[in-house]
Amino acid sequence: MIHTNKFGLTAVVLSMVLAGCSSAPTDESTDIEDTSVQTGQVDTSAIDDSAMDAATAADTVFYFDYDKALLKPESRAALLEHAASLNSSPRSVRLEGHADERGTREYNMALGERRANAVKEFLVLQGVSAGLIEVISYGEERAASYGSNDGAWSMNRRVELK
Amino acid sequence: MLLLLMLSSSAWSELVIRVTQGNDKPTIVAVSPIALNGIQIKEDIGSIVEADLKRSGLFSAIPRRDMLAFPSAAKDVYYRDWRMLGTEYLVVGAMAPVGEGRYQLDFSLLNVTAQKTEFNHRVSGTKSQMRDLAHLISDKIYQEITGIRGAFSTRLAYVTANRENGAYVYRLNVSDADGAREKLMLESPEPIMSPSWAPNGKELAYVSFETGRPAIFRQNLVTASRQQLTNFTGLNGAPSWSPDGKKMALVLSKDGNPEIYMLDLQSNKFSRLTRHFAIDTEPTWMPDGKHLLFTSDRGGTPQIYKLNVASKATQRLTFRGNYNARASLAPDGRTLALIHRASSTFHVASFDLVTGRLIELTETRLDESPTVAPNGAMLMYATKQGDRGVLAAVSLDAGVRYVLPAKSGDVREPAWSPFLR
Numbered sequence: 321m322i323h324t325n326k327f328g329l330t331a332v333v334l335s336m337v338l339a340g341c342s343s344a345p346t347d348e349s350t351d352i353e354d355t356s357v358q359t360g361q362v363d364t365s366a367i368d369d370s371a372m373d374a375a376t377a378a379d380t381v382f383y384f385d386y387d388k389a390l391l392k393p394e395s396r397a398a399l400l401e402h403a404a405s406l407n408s409s410p411r412s413v414r415l416e417g418h419a420d421e422r423g424t425r426e427y428n429m430a431l432g433e434r435r436a437n438a439v440k441e442f443l444v445l446q447g448v449s450a451g452l453i454e455v456i457s458y459g460e461e462r463a464a465s466y467g468s469n470d471g472a473w474s475m476n477r478r479v480e481l482k
Numbered sequence: 483m484l485l486l487l488m489l490s491s492s493a494w495s496e497l498v499i500r501v502t503q504g505n506d507k508p509t510i511v512a513v514s515p516i517a518l519n520g521i522q523i524k525e526d527i528g529s530i531v532e533a534d535l536k537r538s539g540l541f542s543a544i545p546r547r548d549m550l551a552f553p554s555a556a557k558d559v560y561y562r563d564w565r566m567l568g569t570e571y572l573v574v575g576a577m578a579p580v581g582e583g584r585y586q587l588d589f590s591l592l593n594v595t596a597q598k599t600e601f602n603h604r605v606s607g608t609k610s611q612m613r614d615l616a617h618l619i620s621d622k623i624y625q626e627i628t629g630i631r632g633a634f635s636t637r638l639a640y641v642t643a644n645r646e647n648g649a650y651v652y653r654l655n656v657s658d659a660d661g662a663r664e665k666l667m668l669e670s671p672e673p674i675m676s677p678s679w680a681p682n683g684k685e686l687a688y689v690s691f692e693t694g695r696p697a698i699f700r701q702n703l704v705t706a707s708r709q710q711l712t713n714f715t716g717l718n719g720a721p722s723w724s725p726d727g728k729k730m731a732l733v734l735s736k737d738g739n740p741e742i743y744m745l746d747l748q749s750n751k752f753s754r755l756t757r758h759f760a761i762d763t764e765p766t767w768m769p770d771g772k773h774l775l776f777t778s779d780r781g782g783t784p785q786i787y788k789l790n791v792a793s794k795a796t797q798r799l800t801f802r803g804n805y806n807a808r809a810s811l812a813p814d815g816r817t818l819a820l821i822h823r824a825s826s827t828f829h830v831a832s833f834d835l836v837t838g839r840l841i842e843l844t845e846t847r848l849d850e851s852p853t854v855a856p857n858g859a860m861l862m863y864a865t866k867q868g869d870r871g872v873l874a875a876v877s878l879d880a881g882v883r884y885v886l887p888a889k890s891g892d893v894r895e896p897a898w899s900p901f902l903r
Contacts, residue, residue: 349606352614357656357703360708362690421866429696431761456695458691
């Protein structure tokens with residue numbers, strides 16, 4: 321039996337060969353099917369990487385406690401500045417939520433989103449149009465600080481306003 | 483036992499296996515070098531078989547240097563010589579060309595104690611399939627001696643992340659279960675996550691951020707053709723292929739918070755399965771195709787829940803500890819591997835769905851992504867060695883362990899394939 325795929329590679333399913341031509345009697349035999357792996361291609365042309373100039377000089381990174389999505393009091397001042405700036409000259413912003421490496425990856429995706437949503441809700445309460453704010457979670461996939469220690473982890477539990 | 487086995491050869495080959503703990507009473511096997519009868523091949527089939535069996539932790543091997551002879555057929559075996567070495571089972575075999583670039587390998591498993599042939603088997607393939615032949619031999623021997631189907635002919639999918647010239651490069655790779663023959667499936671400057679095998683082993687679903695946002699893709703291993711399945715606002719994550727291959731469970735947060743959805747891959751229709759303001763994520767199918775397990779923090783901390791897909795009724799399964807997440811079900815349908823937090827470290831634990839018993843299996847501290855082999859003997863997971871992400875494996879009874887660190891960079895998110903033949 322011969323299979324031919326669209327690349328013209330021939331995957332041969334070898335047929336059984338009869339017993340009798342070897343010294344040992346064969347109880348049964350097995351044939352190997354070819355399952356070579358091909359590489360796929362990503363299209364990253366859709367990514368807009370152009371960083372926008374921050375409209376204010378206020379901090380754009382907001383940190384969180386472990387396993388928490390509550391805004392810290394020290395984040396308020398900078399967020400109020402961003403809200404005022406966005407209210408006076410509206411533009412689209414992106415809130416990127418992150419988690420530290422502890423725990424499972426998809427749960428951390430959800431945790432990163434929860435943090436970014438906490439920042440979004442604060443801005444919306446200050447009058448910023450929700451339609452201007454996009455929330456993206458990167459979970460633990462984009463660490464800001466490398467290392468498996470409390471210092472690195474505290475830098476990674478964050479939301480970045482872009 | 484500390485073994486260092488170099489098993490890689492292709493351009494992307496990066497995994498090296500180190501067995502760190504084996505069974506206390508391993509079965510002693512000797513694999514006589516396969517007689518090649520003048521055939522030139524680069525693989526040493528006998529060594530691959532030996533490494534497979536040793537990696538299972540259930541076997542130890544007689545080194546070649548101790549062998550008094552290298553028989554290739556049962557009729558040439560002097561059982562007394564092998565008994566003196568303590569051999570319990572002996573593997574002998576010989577290869578012969580059968581034309582058109584094909585080769586057949588006849589091998590026998592001999593019971594040295596009973597002085598009898600357990601079975602004779604013939605495998606055949608091309609020169610590019612010599613590793614497949616070797617793993618198939620290992621599967622047959624393992625099954626005959628342990629009664630458990632061998633999983634040496636299976637594959638792993640996993641993600642690597644490397645910083646190259648200051649920028650991250652994420653790669654989705656597929657290799658043999660022993661880490662050899664690594665093949666690149668996808669390379670991207672944006673994160674790749676959560677690979678999930680189709681039940682036929684011919685496709686993978688995964689999350690890619692290549693559009694600037696997370697989206698779920700499916701990709702055929704052989705043709706490399708790929709298709710974007712989701713493009714919703716918010717999370718698009720945690721794909722899990724149903725046992726019949728027709729549906730996919732996944733996570734969307736387009737409703738405001740993460741919910742479990744089911745995508746019908748034929749009609750492309752999404753149906754929502756959970757409705758709760760908490761985090762619901764990491765769905766995985768039960769073998770009946772009628773229930774899902776998932777992680778939810780609806781009780782205040784992440785725990786494993788069971789969901790009836792038809793009635794959408796949920797039931798909490800785990801109660802011990804304040805963090806139980808990312809369940810992976812063993813093929814017995816009864817044993818779960820999950821991530822359990824105990825005094826601020828994250829271990830892989832097994833959880834018995836019938837008795838409710840939870841047992842920590844690992845001693846590493848930042849464990850993630852457990853995935854059980856299709857024969858249920860071992861599970862693989864991701865953890866850290868120093869600051870580097872590595873893959874490690876442990877048997878479900880915690881008696882056997884090995885690690886597969888990448889030569890450079892981080893390796894993570896292993897997904898063990900189903901049986902491929």
